[in-house]
Amino acid sequence: MLAGQRSLLRASLLLRPHTPPMLLIALLVSAQLAAAAVGSGKTALAVVPRGSTSHVEDAALFRLYYGQSFKVIKNSVDGRSYLLLQNNTTMASRTKYCSGRIKSFIIPLFNYSVDTTFFPVSFFELLGLVDSLKGITSESITSQCVLKSYANGNIQLINKTDPRQLTPFSAHFTSADNEQACNFAAFVPLEERTPLQRAEWIKYLAAFTNLEARANSVYDAIKGNYICLSKAASNLTTHFKPIVAWVEYSQYIWTFSAEDYKLGYVTDAGGENVEGTSSNQRYNVSSSDDMENFYALLCTVDVVIDQTHAPEPAEYTLSTFLENINADEDANFDFLRNKCLWRFDKRVRDSSALDWHDGAISQPQLVLADLIEILFPTGNYDPTYFRNIAKNEAVVSVGPEACSRSTSAPLDPIIIQC
Template sequence: MMMMTTTQPLHSNSYSNPLLQFLGVAAWACLLFCTLQGQGQGVTAKSPSPAAPANTAISKVEDALNFHIYYGQSFKVIKNALDSMSYLLIQSNSRMAARTKYCTSRIKSFIIPLSNYSVATDSFPVSFFELLGLLGSFKGITTNGSIVSQCVLKLCEEGEIEMINRTEPQQFQQFAANFISSTDEAWACNFAAFLPSGEGAPLQRAEWIKYLGVFTNLEARANQVYTAIKENYMCLTRIAVSKATPVKPTVAWMEYNNGIWSFTKEAFKLKYVEDAGGENIDNSINKNTYNTSNSDDLDELHAILCTVDVVIDETQASDPINYTASTFIKNVAVEDNSCFAFLTNKSLWRYDKRLANTTALALDWSDGAISQPQLVLADLIEALFPTGNYTTTYLRNLSKEEGVVRINPEMCDRDSSTAMQPTIIPCE
């Protein structure tokens, strides 16, 4: 196995100017190219490989901040800023493929397009693979307890996807690539990190479909899907702006844990609210937690909630099916709810509407909601500006006693070997 010495790879956020970003990545890739040439392991400028890339389409990163793509003649480089790894992807029909292998602390090489792959994680957005039409190559998984896709569940049930014991690393050697959604552990040479949840905005997360497309020579499909999703998302944003009033609805994302309430302020959630025409709770609220057993904390929490129009309760529940508005009211320790507009107007929500019909009760919020953010945005617009004639996908209204949708394999009503089409919300 070859080791390689390089300069420190460029991070995607090293430059604020897009031109400098491109030049920085290009310079790094050129260094890689020249190093390969110097070691006799790559193609040379004077005697190029006769093999051209298997596909002519390329992907350009438009919105995501944490990965960049560079194209060579018979290879591609993905620079992942979240795991500080560079993935050298070599076309299978090139001379470079037979003689080049990298597995260092900063560079890993793969032969593409991938012949098969597995997913080694307890929580992974497999819907990206569905949108690319890659379920036919999906051959291994460490657990199906976190899967919410009905078609992936069906493939697992039929034995098309093998269950892998993550404590036996040799089982992963049979796959061309093993995708993970964590950077906490040291993984083998054929492991690649896929981390859309590391982005701070909904569209940035969705654009990671291009990341997977590069591994499989499916750039054209990845571009098509992302363009459709982005255009629909932006159209819905314009609709939301047109609905907005001078006083925008105020939204609070909040979570309860062991007697403590806190307002969650993850960037992508705040962005959803802004794009839906709402306003997040005042950033001047600098207190992070509120103890319901402390009367002063409780009074302050109630005072803040009296200024809120929409609440999204993110409390983790071992039994989401039986989590109701009564559960929320009990946890918030309120007796007189007359000042709470979000209760009076029946706007108390949770994002656990779609969950797996398994013992783990995994939520599609951690899967399909990442790859198709336009559906989440449409849900939020309905929550902020209710019409009563739109059926939400991920949000359910506790105030109206809306239940959950339990996903099972029998619900797969399409040919899983074909690409799933993104759901486009009517936008006029």
């Protein structure tokens, strides 16, 4: 018996439900590697994974490992390992794990549900998996073809607080990282720090459905376009880069956003983030000293992106912003005089869901193209996710009627000329 085969045999004998997750991964992966690296003799047979595989290039919070009949996803956010077993293998019929550190799933999935709270279901559209989505926990989504499938009765609305409604699904994807049910799987691209890291989570979902080839193609196109746009933006930058501030008003307090991915967008678009974004400074509208400091920084800004939450986005206008900031239209701010006051709530569904939390995550190249147009306006490009409230631009309602293709057909990423 070859050394690699002996390693596989030893690993299979050790695979029992009580095996610690990290030991399990080590055994499975090392056994496959051993089989593939048994010297250089021509009689040694390498164990090659079936089908296509994905390699994580940019994402920091998950990793993929492949065996001949299994895959392992290590999720660094929820601390779990997901053992994915091909449905036509002996291993799938004999192996079952469900613990705080490891869960097993039979793949490919054909019947899954999603907790749609802050969940970018557009990833499923890009993979062509809408028809396999059978349950959602709310109608607050902006993915047009998912809405179309739901309207046609192919997707049911489920109560996520009732476990009986969740157990029939082979997997229930959630954005939470502390769920314990055996069929729950955490999908958390929002925890990543950069736009491309978030977008690469398409490979995470693809592993559950054996669609790695599709995921690789989509991500390569998105990443290539993003890098191309960023390089083009660097050539547009003048000696002084436009200064951008992401601001938010909540409970009489103004703050500057310091979220890494937002600051990264500005840099990649050829701009510069305002001073103060790295601090936790809060500016209380009832404090004249606070507001003087806030106004002083705003006087240095060329573009403001107001991300204040609005229960009715369509009703958030320039007047709303001016009232919150306690200023009028004649205030001596460049971003007001030059009409550069923006919000990312342009695409909205029934006032309850913003496409910023969905499509903008899976296709960051569109956000970057928007910001480049905002910083270096040409008038030849209509931003997808941003609207200019200084120019009274309105929101765009998203609905199922906008899905003009079959729900079984994958959505191709939009590539912007650069």
